[in-house]
Every structure is written in structure tokens, then in C-alpha cells.
Amino acid sequence: xxxxxxxxxxxxxxxxxxxxxxxxxxxxxxxxxxxxxxxxxxxxxxxxxxxxxxxxxxxxxxxxxxxxxxxxxxxxxxxxxxxxxxxxxxxxxxxxxxxxxxxxxxxxxxxxxxxxxxxxxxxxxxxxxxxxxxxxxxxxxxxxxxxxxxxxxxxxxxxxxxxxxxxxxxxxxxxxxxxxxxxxxxxxxxxxxxxxxxxxxxxxxxxxxxxxxxxxxxxxxxxxxxxxxxxxxxxxxxxxxxxxxxxxxxxxxxxxxxxxxxxxxxxxxxxxxxxxxxxxxxxxxxxxxxxxxxxxxxxxxxxxxxxxxxxxxxxxxxxxxxxxxxxxxxxxxxxxxxxxxxxxxxxxxxxxxxxxxxxxxxxxxxxxxxxxxxxxxxxxxxxxxxxxxxxxxxxxxxxxxxxxxxxxxxxxxxxxxxxxxxxxxxxxxxxxxxxxxxxx
Amino acid sequence: xxxxxxxxxxxxxxxxxxxxxxxxxxxxxxxxxxxxxxxxxxxxxxxxxxxxxxxxxxxxxxxxxxxxxxxxxxxxxxxxxxxxxxxxxxxxxxxxxxxxxxxxxxxxxxxxxxxxxxxxxxxxxxxxxxxxxxxxxxxxxxxxxxxxxxxxxxxxxxxxxxxxxxxxxxxxxxxxxxxxxxxxxxxxxxxxxxxxxxxxxxxxxxxxxxxxxxxxxxxxxxxxxxxxxxxxxxxxxxxxxxxxxxxxxxxxxxxxxxxxxxxxxxxxxxxxxxxxxxxxxxxxxxxxxxxxxxxxxxxxxxxxxxxxxxxxxxxxxxxxxxxxxxxxxxxxxxxxxxxxxxxxxxxxxxxxxxxxxxxxxxxxxxxxxxxxxxxxxxxxxxxxxxxxxxxxxxxxxxxxxxxxxxxxxxxxxxxxxxxxxxxxxxxxxxxxxxxxxxxx
Numbered sequence: 084x085x086x087x088x089x090x091x092x093x094x095x096x097x098x099x100x101x102x103x104x105x106x107x108x109x110x111x112x113x114x115x116x117x118x119x120x121x122x123x124x125x126x127x128x129x130x131x132x133x134x135x136x137x138x139x140x141x142x143x144x145x146x147x148x149x150x151x152x153x154x155x156x157x158x159x160x161x162x163x164x165x166x167x168x169x170x171x172x173x174x175x176x177x178x179x180x181x182x183x184x185x186x187x188x189x190x191x192x193x194x195x196x197x198x199x200x201x202x203x204x205x206x207x208x209x210x211x212x213x214x215x216x217x218x219x220x221x222x223x224x225x226x227x228x229x230x231x232x233x234x235x236x237x238x239x240x241x242x243x244x245x246x247x248x249x250x251x252x253x254x255x256x257x258x259x260x261x262x263x264x265x266x267x268x269x270x271x272x273x274x275x276x277x278x279x280x281x282x283x284x285x286x287x288x289x290x291x292x293x294x295x296x297x298x299x300x301x302x303x304x305x306x307x308x309x310x311x312x313x314x315x316x317x318x319x320x321x322x323x324x325x326x327x328x329x330x331x332x333x334x335x336x337x338x339x340x341x342x343x344x345x346x347x348x349x350x351x352x353x354x355x356x357x358x359x360x361x362x363x364x365x366x367x368x369x370x371x372x373x374x375x376x377x378x379x380x381x382x383x384x385x386x387x388x389x390x391x392x393x394x395x396x397x398x399x400x401x402x403x404x405x406x407x408x409x410x411x412x413x414x415x416x417x418x419x420x421x422x423x424x425x426x427x428x429x430x431x432x433x434x435x436x437x438x439x440x441x442x443x444x445x446x447x448x449x450x451x452x453x454x455x456x457x458x459x460x461x462x463x464x465x466x467x468x469x470x471x472x473x474x475x476x477x478x479x480x481x482x483x484x485x486x487x488x489x490x491x492x493x494x495x496x497x498x499x500x501x502x503x504x505x506x507x508x509x510x511x512x513x514x515x516x517x518x519x520x521x522x523x
Numbered sequence: 524x525x526x527x528x529x530x531x532x533x534x535x536x537x538x539x540x541x542x543x544x545x546x547x548x549x550x551x552x553x554x555x556x557x558x559x560x561x562x563x564x565x566x567x568x569x570x571x572x573x574x575x576x577x578x579x580x581x582x583x584x585x586x587x588x589x590x591x592x593x594x595x596x597x598x599x600x601x602x603x604x605x606x607x608x609x610x611x612x613x614x615x616x617x618x619x620x621x622x623x624x625x626x627x628x629x630x631x632x633x634x635x636x637x638x639x640x641x642x643x644x645x646x647x648x649x650x651x652x653x654x655x656x657x658x659x660x661x662x663x664x665x666x667x668x669x670x671x672x673x674x675x676x677x678x679x680x681x682x683x684x685x686x687x688x689x690x691x692x693x694x695x696x697x698x699x700x701x702x703x704x705x706x707x708x709x710x711x712x713x714x715x716x717x718x719x720x721x722x723x724x725x726x727x728x729x730x731x732x733x734x735x736x737x738x739x740x741x742x743x744x745x746x747x748x749x750x751x752x753x754x755x756x757x758x759x760x761x762x763x764x765x766x767x768x769x770x771x772x773x774x775x776x777x778x779x780x781x782x783x784x785x786x787x788x789x790x791x792x793x794x795x796x797x798x799x800x801x802x803x804x805x806x807x808x809x810x811x812x813x814x815x816x817x818x819x820x821x822x823x824x825x826x827x828x829x830x831x832x833x834x835x836x837x838x839x840x841x842x843x844x845x846x847x848x849x850x851x852x853x854x855x856x857x858x859x860x861x862x863x864x865x866x867x868x869x870x871x872x873x874x875x876x877x878x879x880x881x882x883x884x885x886x887x888x889x890x891x892x893x894x895x896x897x898x899x900x901x902x903x904x905x906x907x908x909x910x911x912x913x914x915x916x917x918x919x920x921x922x923x924x925x926x927x928x929x930x931x932x933x934x935x936x937x938x939x940x941x942x943x944x945x946x947x948x949x950x951x952x953x954x955x956x957x958x959x960x961x962x963x
Contacts, residue, residue: 120524263958286958304934304953305745422936426941433943490927491955494744494861499958501866503853503873513744515931517951518703518726518939 098221141203142486144268145258146190146212149218153249154187157219158242160226177314179396180221180272182290182481185471187217189478199475202482208258212489213496214267216287218249220276237495243279262286262360262496268485272310272382274392288485288492293416295342295392300510304416306489311418311477315372318466319380323405323459325452331359332447333382335375336397337362343389343412349438350388350411357444362386378405383455384430386413386446388437399469402428406459409447411437419468419480421487427461525596541634580608582926583642584708585698589658593689594627597659598767600666600680603622609853619752620661620712622730624919626910627657627954630653637784637914642922643741648698652929654707656727658689662718683719702936708925712750714832727926731879733856735832741948744856745931748924751858751909751917755812756840758906760900763899765892769942771799772887773822773846774836777817778804783829788839789878797884802826819844823895824870824887828852828877842868847898849887851877859908860922861927867901 150156162173177186190204191199197203205211223242253259259267267287271277277284285301289428290310296301321327335438337344338351354362361378365371379385385401389412389522408429418426425431437443470476502511552875590596602613615624630636630644637643643649666680693699699707707727711717714736716726723739731749734742761767777784778791794802801818805811819825829852841848848869857865865871870886877883910916942951 161616228961265958299954300956303955304938305931305955323615380806405845417938417941420937421930424937424941426937431941431943484930487927487930488583495955495957497864498857499743500864501857501871502957503871510956513951513955514739514954515743515745515935516740516950517935517942518705 102387123202134334137286140340140469141201142213142489143205143211144190144202144213144215144482145205145208146187146217147256149216149249150252153218153245153252157223157226157245164229164240171380175219175222176225177315177317178225178314180276180292181313181469182310182477183217183219183221183270185313186215186270186290186481187219190215190217200217200479200482201486211258212266212486213288213492216249216253216267216269218269220269220271221273224273224276242396246277246280250277250283250510251291254283263499265496265499266492270310272312274394278308288488290481290485292392293392293414295394295414300512305515306466306488306515308488309416309418309420309482310481311401312394312396313471314399314403314469315396316376316379316404318403318470319405321380323456323463325383325455328381328383328406330361330382331444332357332361332384332386332409333378334360334362334388334397335365335371335378335388337390340389341413343393343434344391346411346434346438347388347390349523350386352438353438354386354443359448360444375400376404382406384409384450386411386443389415389428389434393512398429404461405462405466407455407462409443413495422480423465423468428458474483477512529641576602582653582922582929583645583651584630584642584653584655584922585648586627586657587647587696588656589656589689590692593658593685593692597663597666597685601662603668604666604680608847612702614958615659615662616665617753617755618662618665619755620716620732621753622712622750622911623659623661623915625708625753625918626710626921627659628731630657632654636753636760640827640919640922643924645647651698652706653728653925653932654698656689656693656707656709658709660711661713664713666717686717686719690723694723698936703939705936705939710750712752714834717916728928730921730925733832733854735833735834735854740952745953745955748858748921748928749856749858750921752834752836752839752908752913754817754839754843755836756844758843759845761820763896763903765823765895768823769848770801770818770822771884772797772801772826772849773818774802774826774828775805775811775818777830781831783833783854783874784831786851786874786878787828787830790826790883793878793880794826794883799888800884804951815840816844820845822846824849824890826851826883829855829874838869842902842909843906845899845902845906847895847902851881859924861924862903863921868898868905943949 158173158175159170161176162170167173175181187199194203202213208214222247226240226242241299253264253267253394258367263286265286267284268290269277269284269287270290272290272292274292276279277289278296279300281297285297289297289302289307290313291297291302291307292310292312332354333355334350336347338348340347351362367377379400383406385404385406385408387395387398387399387401387408387410389395393412393414393416394413395412398408398410408430410425410429411434413434417423430450432443432446467473467476468480472480524761530643535661579947598613598615599610601616602610607613615621629640634643642653648654661684663685666682686697693704693707704727707724708730709717709724709727710730712730712732714732717729717735721737721741725737729737729742729747731737731747732750732752772794774790774794775845776787778788780787794800801822805815819840822844825837825844825848826837827841827848827850829835829839833852833854833856835850835852835855838848838850850865850869850871851874853874857863868888872886907913907916908920911918
């Protein structure tokens with residue numbers, strides 16, 4: 084528990100204050116409490132089947148109409164835990180793992196509004212190739228992050244209980260049971276999301292930030308999709324350039340982290356006091372967010388050290404700020420790496436090297452203005468991949484990534500069923516390994 | 524060597540006699556000896572770039588114009604070793620691993636003739652997403668399968684030498700070096716093909732019959748494509764039905780095999796003498812092939828036990844004969860399993876069970892006529908996947924399978940290059956494992 088709650092606190096810290104975000108009016112219907120909708124009746128949802136246009140080339144996705152305790156109910160619990168008296172008017176709160184909300188909202192749009200999507204929502208599960216489980220797993224972790232908000236223990240919302248109930252519900256569904264969940268897609272953006280039931284959902288395509296909290300047989304680049312954090316800093320709208328970027332290197336965030344994140348304190352000690360560098364512990368007020376916006380928009384490079392797990396929410400803030408990311412996290416996995424060459428938009432530094440006095444600042448001072456402009460130009464070109472709100476942004480790209488897994492999902496489904504059960508001492512796995520020789 | 528040569532003999536046995544197959548006239552140009560074409564000049568090939576139509580949705584493939592010793596040269600060596608006096612008139616010989624020939628011939632056609640192909644050949648390697656290396660690796664193994672054909676040792680064709688020279692040549696190519704061969708595709712249908720250089724080509728997409736001779740870090744379902752053997756029995760052209768199929772179970776092939784193939788002798792002992800069963804050692808004459816055709820077209824079930832490796836060339840003969848395959852090979856991998864559910868076209872029997880007296884014949888006698896007709900109907904529907912000569916057959920499907928690997932290939936290429944080299948005790952691999960729980 085200690086491990087988890089500290090991680091959840093980081094999630095909060097990173098997302099600055101939990102502002103309740105207002106969404107366009109057509110989302111509201113979904114959030115209004117309905118009178119106990121039957122779990123699988125899609126007609127009770129916002130978008131009815133008749134509005135959906137089918138297309139031969141697009142992958143057919145069925146979104147479960149989950150019991151509302153797993154979707155809108157969590158948003159209400161979150162508001163209730165923060166003293167809201169009319170939870171029916173609450174909205175999904177802004178935070179770094181709100182990608183789960185955007186995925187749900189996307190599939191609730193009419194197909195005409197889902198411009199450029201590689202998937203089409205179908206009303207009949209028999210038609211579906213993939214099944215989306217819109218459990219708000221990351222928000223569920225946050226509901227009771229601060230236990231003092233709760234009135235009494237038996238009234239306290241329990242994320243663990245919710246996870247268990249979700250999987251119990253799934254395990255009763257015909258389409259889950261059919262293929263042991265292999266053709267199901269579940270968001271688990273927060274590295275601790277679904278932690279209690281990971282073993283029971285491990286066959287599904289998981290939408291993850293990294294593999295920091297999952298075992299290699301539970302999550303992998305082959306089966307799962309690495310998704311970006313939702314950025315919390317405003318995109319930089321100006322032109323590329325360094326004239327207004329007087330700070331060489333910026334870091335604002337938590338100084339003390341576990342595991343790979345221990346280097347943060349060491350980096351603070353090394354970089355504090357350097358005249359070109361701004362490095363300070365981040366806090367969560369609205370004022371600080373404004374300061375962070377300003378700082379990121381006026382720095383050439385933004386430092387992204389590992390946190391408790393290898394992923395770094397600030398990477399995505401840096402990208403949309405056109406502040407060239409300096410990644411110090413040896414085991415990091417990066418979203419959409421088939422279409423993004425991160426060497427073109429970031430500088431990756433080996434942890435060991437970054438801890439040599441003067442190494443980082445010397446390295447960065449040596450980067451020419453032309454090279455920085457090249458980085459910024461590339462950053463501008465890829466930044467749409469990290470925009471959850473853009474029509475052709477992160478959500479469509481996540482579905483494209485998921486769609487690319489479908490042939491392997493189908494192969495494994497057919498193969499699993501015909502496989503002769505053998506007495507193997509190790510799991511029967513197919514792997515893809517990094518190339519150990521150096522590329523030219 | 525003993526291991527290899529015995530396997531190669533099996534290859535020959537399985538392919539019945541080595542008839543020299545005649546192909547349509549437009550293939551001939553390729554086979555006529557040319558005066559030392561420059562290795563990378565595509566204009567020296569049969570099909571010049573101008574005839575190729577590009578399409579945005581098709582994957583762009585560059586086929587190397589290999590030094591002819593690796594392509595037409597092997598066909599000539601094969602003919603020369605068999606006493607041909609005019610090797611320039613020789614053709615690719617029919618055998619079970621001739622898929623490599625069909626792949627080469629396909630890319631040599633004009634794009635208009637490559638109906639339904641998911642890939643388009645490009646003349647400029649800079650445009651290419653994938654690179655095809657048309658080395659005739661399986662035929663190379665067969666050239667000197669019978670050493671007595673050779674005149675003197677220094678004149679003897681050496682497959683090992685050819686493999687070495689091919690990889691030396693590849694390792695000098697800019698596009699191979701760029702990504703350590705990860706975006707290259709190489710056929711190695713015979714389980715022993717490329718055996719000497721496997722470690723140096725392991726990053727490439729290999730077109731394999733099974734993983735019997737490759738290590739898990741050299742070949743996998745994730746990276747590679749399982750391709751069908753070329754069938755050697757004529758397709759059954761009649762209607763589905765059992766009236767003319769009086770034999771319950773048929774097996775004609777080698778009785779003595781190594782490794783998983785040891786069960787063959789045990790099955791012979793169990794099944795010999797059963798009145799409904801034809802089980803006899805296969806030989807290689809043209810007469811026997813005719814008998815095999817007749818037998819496969821008049822049997823309800825065809826037995827496919829493992830050979831020296833888990834794959835079974837007779838499986839594809841059975842499929843096109845509409846003789847329901849009975850697969851006894853616990854570790855078999857099957858081609859195109861994302862689009863073919865083999866439970867619908869075959870009966871898979873655990874090796875241990877098959878060796879219980881009476882088990883197989885009782886099982887098969889218990890299959891109703893209706894069920895056999897269902898199997899036959901499904902066999903008819905999928906048989907085009909196993910036709911290398913059909914316009915939309917095995918070749919297009921192999922390219923579709925390869926194309927599906929492209930996102931992961933691109934991801935791994937980008938990731939390999941930005942990866943921080945860590946001191947890991949084990950290879951850094953991403954895996955997909957079979958589901959250990961039973962599906963409903």
C-alpha cells in the first residue's frame with residue numbers, strides 16, 4: 084500500500100492541481116446519472132448503432148456499456164470525496180492519465196465526428212474484432228488518494244474492490260470468456276492501475292505508460308501499447324527559435340523518488356546553482372502551473388529523469404512546449420515508436436553519464452542553435468501525436484497502434500485453441516529481442 | 524553433417540522425383556545467363572522500374588538484384604550436378620520448398636500482373652520499407668545432396684560456402700548495415716536452409732517452415748512468417764463427399780525419422796494391418812507419385828506425423844486433396860494462423876494419445892459423414908492459401924503476413940538506435956505467451 088499511495092501522490096503532483104475540466108456539451112449526456120442501465124444494452128448509451136457507418140477497411144470495435152459504477156460512477160465518487168454536493172454535475176478531472184477519458188469520449192462520438200479513426204464502433208459484439216473495456220482505471224486510483232476525505236471506512240470508495248468487481252463482471256461476459264480476454268483492450272495509464280487484477284487481465288491489450296509495474300509475461304511491446312501522458316502544460320504556439328529561450332536546462336518536479344527515480348536527488352545536487360539551469364521542486368498550485376508554463380516556454384532543454392517507474396509525464400509537457408527533452412531513464416519505453424524516431428526530437432543520456440559533474444551542461448552547451456532548431460521543427464511535426472483533444476491526435480494513433488496488433492491477436496487466439504497442451508517447464512512464448520550488435 | 528544430409532534426403536523424398544518444372548515463357552529471361560550484372564542495378568533485371576505502379580496503401584519492397592551465383596546460378600549448378608550439358612536451358616526444379624522460386628518470380632512480374640498483392644516493388648531502395656533477398660537457400664541445399672554426382676572436390680558446389688558469401692555480400696550493403704538486416708526478408712523454407720549463417724541473419728524476417736532448427740532468439744512467431752510447403756499432389760477437383768473415399772486413414776512416407784519423427788515407426792506398428800488403413804513407406808518414383816495422388820483423393824483422413832522437425836510437407840498435400848489432415852506433431856507451427864482456424868480443417872491429436880492402440884482409428888471411425896463434409900468444405904475454402912501458382916494464393920498471403928510485421932520492425936529499428944546500452948544479464952526481449960488457462 085505504501086508503494087502505491089506514494090505513486091498516486093506523484094500522479095497528483097505531476098498533474099498540478101486537480102482542476103475539473105469542462106468538456107463540450109455533447110459529452111454531458113454520458114455523465115448524467117441514468118437509472119441503472121442494463122450492462123450490455125448499447126441502445127442505452129449516448130450513440131446508438133444506427134448512427135454508425137461501417138467501413139471495410141476499419142477495425143470493428145465493440146465498447147462495453149459497463150455498469151456505470153466503473154465509468155461515470157467513478158467520476159461522481161471522485162467529486163463526492165472532494166465535498167461536491169451535486170455529483171451529477173461533476174466532470175472528469177484533468178490529470179496526466181486522463182487519456183482513458185478521451186478514449187471513452189471518442190467512442191461515444193458519432194462515427195461522422197470520429198474523423199480519421201482507424202476503428203469503427205459496432206453495436207453488435209458478434210461483428211466486433213476488438214472489445215474496449217472503458218473502465219476509468221487511473222481515476223479509480225485517485226478517488227481516495229487522500230483518505231482523510233472519507234467519512235467512515237465502510238463508506239470509503241475502494242479502488243481494489245472496484246478492480247475485483249470489474250474483473251468478476253468481465254469474467255461473466257461471453258466475449259471475454261471466448262478468448263480469455265485476448266481481443267479486449269483496457270486502459271491502465273497509471274503504472275499502478277489494475278495492479279490488483281493484472282494477472283487476470285494480462286492477455287488483453289493494455290494501454291500502458293511503461294512496464295515498470297508489470298511482469299514481462301503480463302505486459303510487453305508485442306502485446307501492449309505504450310500511450311502518452313496527457314500534457315498539463317499549454318502547447319507553445321510561437322515559432323521555433325531560441326531568442327526567447329534563455330534558460331539552458333529546466334527541471335521542475337519532485338526531488339525524491341524511488342527506484343530509478345533516485346537519480347533525481349543526485350541531479351539536483353549536481354545542477355543546483357548552475358547559472359544557466361533552473362532546477363526546483365515542483366508543487367501543485369495553480370500559480371506554480373503558470374510558472375511552469377512560462378519556464379518550459381523559455382527554456383532550450385527540459386530534463387526528464389525517471390520517476391518511480393521509467394516513464395516521465397514531463398516528457399510530453401516538454402514536447403508540446405518545444406523544449407527539447409533530455410531523457411535520463413535507461414529503461415524508458417516511448418509511445419508510437421514505429422512512427423516517431425525519438426533521436427530526432429530528444430537527447431537520450433545514459434544515467435551513469437548524466438551523474439558526472441558538468442557532463443549534462445557541457446553536452447547541452449555544445450548543441451548548436453541550428454541543431455536546436457532542427458529538434459524544435461521535428462517536435463512541432465510530431466506534437467499532434469500527443470494531443471488527446473485533437474481530431475487526429477493521440478486517440479486515433481492509439482487505435483492505430485492497437486489495430487496493428489490484431490493479426491497477432493487473431494493468430495494467438497487460433498493457436499491457443501488448437502495447441503496441444505505439453506508438459507513444458509517454461510511458458511511457451513514468442514519473442515522479439517533488441518539487436519545486440521551496434522547499428523552502423 | 525550427417526544430420527543435415529539426412530534431412531535433405533527427406534526433402535527429396537517428400538518431393539517425389541525431381542522433375543524439372545516448365546514455367547510460362549515470361550520467366551525465361553531471368554534464367555538466361557547474363558554477363559555479370561552489377562549487383563544493385565535493377566535496370567539489369569527483367570522488370571524495369573518504369574513498369575511499376577506505386578500505391579499509397581501498399582508496402583514498398585526493394586528486391587536486391589543479387590549476383591547471379593545466388594539465384595539463376597544455383598539453378599544451373601543443380602542442373603550441372605545432374606549431368607545437364609546445356610545448363611542455360613535449365614529450370615527451377617519442382618520440390619517442396621520451391622516457394623522461394625515463386626516469391627522471386629512474383630516480384631519479377633510487372634505490377635499489373637501482380638493482382639491483389641499487398642506489396643509493390645520499387646526500383647529505388649531509398650523508397651523501400653522492406654528489402655527482399657531472393658537467395659534460393661533451399662535449392663542451394665539440394666544441389667549436391669548426392670555427392671557422387673561431383674567430379675572432384677574443388678569443383679563441388681558448396682552450399683555452406685554460398686551461405687557465407689551471401690552474408691558477406693549483404694554485410695557490405697548500405698541498406699543491410701543501416702538496420703542490421705531487420706527490414707530484410709529472406710526465404711529459408713527448408714529447416715536447414717541458411718543454417719550456417721543463421722546467427723548473422725537472425726534479425727531479418729525469415730520465411731520458415733517451422734522453428735525446428737532455429738533458436739528462440741533467432742526465429743519466432745513475432746518476427747518471422749511460417750510458410751506452407753509447395754504441395755506435390757494434384758489438387759482434388761471433384762465435389763466434396765465420402766462416397767469415393769473408401770480408405771479411412773492414409774499415410775505414405777518415411778518410416779524412420781529422428782527426434783519427433785520417431786513416432787512414425789511406432790505408428791506404423793500400430794496401424795499396419797488395419798483393414799481401413801493404408802500405411803506404407805513412400806518412395807520417389809513417378810509411378811509412386813501417381814499412386815499417392817490416387818490414394819490421397821480416395822481417403823477420408825490423411826496422417827501427418829512430425830518428421831525430423833515438427834512441420835509436415837504432407838499436410839499441404841492433404842489439404843489440396845480434401846483429405847482431412849490428422850496432425851500428430853505437438854510442437855507444429857502452422858502457416859497463416861491469423862486467417863486460418865486449423866481446428867476447422869484438421870484433427871490435431873496429442874502424440875501420447877495417438878500411440879494408444881486403437882485410439883486413432885476409433886477416433887476417426889467416430890467422425891460422422893456430416894462432420895467430414897464440413898471439414899472438406901472448409902478445406903476447399905482455404906486451399907487457395909496453399910497454391911503458390913494462383914494469382915491470389917500463397918505468395919500474396921506471405922507478403923500480407925510480412926507486411927503485418929512492418930510496424931513492429933519500424934518500432935524495433937527506432938528503439939534499437941536510441942536504446943541506452945545497459946548491463947543486462949539476459950537479452951532484452953519482448954514476448955507474447957500462450958494462454959495457459961483453458962479457453963471456454
